[in-house]
Amino acid sequence: MALKLKICGISNTRALEFLVNHKRPPEFIGFIVNYPKSKRYVNKEKLSKLLKIKKKNCLYVAVLVNPEKKILEEIKNLPFDYYQLYDCDFEETNAIKKKYNKKIITAVTVENADDVNKYKIYENVADIYLFDSKGYEKSKSFNHSYIENINFEKEVMLAGDIQLDDNLEKYKKIADIIDISGGLETFGLKDISKIEIFLNKMQKLDNET
Secondary structure, eight states, rough: OOEOOOOOHHOHHHHHHHTTTSSOOSSSSEEEOTTTTTTTTTHHHHHHHTTTTTOTOOEEEEEEOOOHHHHHHHHTOOOOEEEEEEEEOHHHHHHHHHTOOOOOEEEEEEESSSHGGGGGGGTTTTTEOOOOOOTTOOOOOOEEEEEETOOOEEEEEOSSSTTTOOHHHHHHTTTTTTESSGGGGEETTHHHHHHHHHHHHHHHHHHHH
């Protein structure tokens, strides 16, 4: 099966237009909606303008850290396909999914092997499991071997310090989707030339599958 791609932390129209119009666009595009600590954070006004760009063959993802009702109400009519939720327990996640009728990417942050098992809490509500580091906006890595031999019944997304030069074949063995952000930046901003290189790598991998 082909490896899918999410490019996260898009915050400007140039990068977004480049992605949605690319010959090999990412399957998912993520926007940091309510986490101002991240340099990739996009406020509501800017987000509304950004999302007027037609997604075409991509899926738009709202990245939300323990979101309050206010922000959920503010974004409910924006064209998001998925809500990617950090720091939400099962009840909160389930309530958000039911009320806003969105697919859910449940983020499980991993520091040690025991952390991985938290995914089981969300079996009845998550559409995709995301395994990420504890670094949040800092693009830290974690030991991917923790999830390597688990048979998940849902798609698995992998994040945490994925880089431009990484061997993508190794990710195919442990995940269905990779999530890259900082690895496609220069001086904290998305770099179109790096994005082009990475999308071409994905295209080459597709052709080999």
